[in-house]
Amino acid sequence: MVKHVPNSLIREIIRAAGGHDADLKDLAARHAPADIVRVLLDEITTRCPAPVNDVPVLVELAVRAGDQLFPTYLYVLKGGPVRLATKDEAFIAMRVEYELGELARELFGPVRENVTGVRRTTLFPYVADAQSEGGEGSGAEHIGTHFLAAQQGSQTVLAGCHSHKPDLSELSSRYLTPKWGSLHWFTPHYDRHFSSYRDQQVRVLEIGIGGYKHPEWGGGSLRMWKHFFHRGEIYGLDIVDKSHFDAPRITTLRGDQGDPDYLRSIAEEYGPFDIVIDDGSHINDHIRTSFRALFPHVRPGGLYVIEDLWTAYWSGFGGNKDPKQDSGTSLGLLKSLVDSIQHEELPEAGGHRPGYVDQHVVGMHMYHNLAFIEKGTNAEGGIPPWIPRDFETLVAVSSGGHE
Ligand SMILES: C[S@@+](CC[C@H](N)C(=O)[O-])C[C@H]1O[C@@H](n2cnc3c(N)ncnc32)[C@H](O)[C@@H]1O
Structure with a gap:
């Protein structure tokens, strides 16, 4: 061994x-x-x-x-x-x-x-x-x-002796990941959002190591992240034992992303994480559970990424082909985050009480089948109560009474 x-x-x-x-x-x-x-x-x-x-x-x-x-x-x-x-x-x-x-x-x-x-x-x-x-x-x-x-x-x-910067499309081809070049075209988005972390001593957790039931298949993305984040520690979680891919700066974990207690336990042991990427089962309920369990363990300034959003429309993954029936889907979760980001603007009379997610999602970028959620302190303060809430009054006040 x-x-x-x-x-x-x-x-x-x-x-x-x-x-x-x-x-x-x-x-x-x-x-x-x-x-x-x-x-x-x-x-x-x-x-x-x-x-x-x-x-x-x-x-x-x-x-x-x-x-x-x-x-x-x-x-x-x-x-x-x-x-x-x-x-x-x-x-x-x-x-x-x-x-x-x-x-x-x-x-x-x-x-x-x-x-x-x-x-x-x-x-x-x-x-x-x-x-x-x-x-x-x-x-x-x-x-x-x-x-x-x-x-x-x-x-x-x-x-191999220095940290030159091949982009992620090149690394994806080198390490044979499915993140670019066939079904998915994710790597340019990853380059855009991960570039500022590249030189940092980051901890990255990816759910889904690849290869499904075969213990020695997959692992390409863990190797790609290891190369890309040349000062980082990479953690990979899979329901199948993938310890074959354990290596310096790569740690594999075995568990079910649908089990929130397990997710919290690994986050306490290995986190907090700068970046979490969900590329696991793509079952909608799992995506929502994993987000709720792991988002609190992302560092302020970090990112939570969800891949393969297409399953939101497929009943075989717990999705729904009607985009309006999205209460249990990954896209339903992401759409709710739009309101979370704006929560300070919600009328108080609505009785909304901000939760953890409202207070810590500060931005979101949506692409085809891929979402990046930014973590921080979402507390810039709402527009003050003395600012008029109807357009005519606002114009009148802003014009200082001038017609
Ligand atoms: C799409 S592959 C991951 C591909 C890999 N991230 C890459 O880019 O090369 C999905 C992996 O998720 C794992 N998986 C499936 N259900 C899971 C679950 N409930 N919890 C954790 N991992 C799961 C599968 O065993 C499979 O290896």
Whole structure:
């Protein structure tokens, strides 16, 4: 069984990477550098894009912590993920050396655009082995093939060593999520609403890991969020055991989104969350229950997102094809939030008593099959009682009695 690094250590590394040099020194003094290096290497292998080189190469990645050096070898070949390897599995194309704190900043600090001079690199010449010498494809052509592979392999590893910003449509394709490109076109909306959280140390909970009954299927969106929120902790909830996807910065939870007590218990243990995304059963009653249970556990300034609103019209999901019969549907809930946002303007005589949702929903964005609900303090104050409530009087008062 794979032993995962505790989230507490990752959290400390992320915090220090966003701080001053003293924070990084302090981190290195409190933890064994080998443990920190392990976290960084794991992050790099998950961030590397799919290799494109046809000839296998190794990239030596050396991390220096004071006078200690931690060399590792990453195997890169088209058709498989970048993985740790031993020194003799292929020819070493490049040596890349980072100072520990610098690599931590590159991976987990706020994104630094256009930085240079953060690493040492050495490109090794390819030395043809005795077998290939004189044979077909030897000489310049052979060296050229290996040079191309060396270049492609090194670029793959270097692309995993920092927090560049691919957009969510690209990440969705890379991690094979259904959020863009077939049934759904959600990722541009996510980019728009999530961009300001991207550099933050966020906690994100997504209901619905994917793959339904198959424990090892799905997981694409958790990996996508992990890559996108490069300083974040990602929690995934599914009714099926999906612990196969547990990884550094990804924690899977097993439970029913229709059970409010369970939802509250996980929120108390792992929350509050900056973002909650409901992409679970899409059963209308579940969507409403989950919102009521989890919205109080979203941080002020956070977002609650609901996907696949089409089920609001489908009786097989507890929806109703008549949009006016929406009292039990997801869209009925969302329409009621329009009044919640405006609750301070409701006439007092109506006897309305604001509830938690009224007091904390501050905005909402509706798209085709997707809604974003913004959390905050909804208390700007209603229009004061002395402002006339009918148009003619308002005009008269505002005109100061002038005809
Ligand atoms: C649409 S998939 C999620 C896809 C994933 N978010 C993605 O974008 O790649 C829905 C998942 O919700 C899970 N699910 C179904 N009913 C659930 C429930 N009552 N509570 C929690 N998860 C549930 C299913 O097992 C399935 O894996």
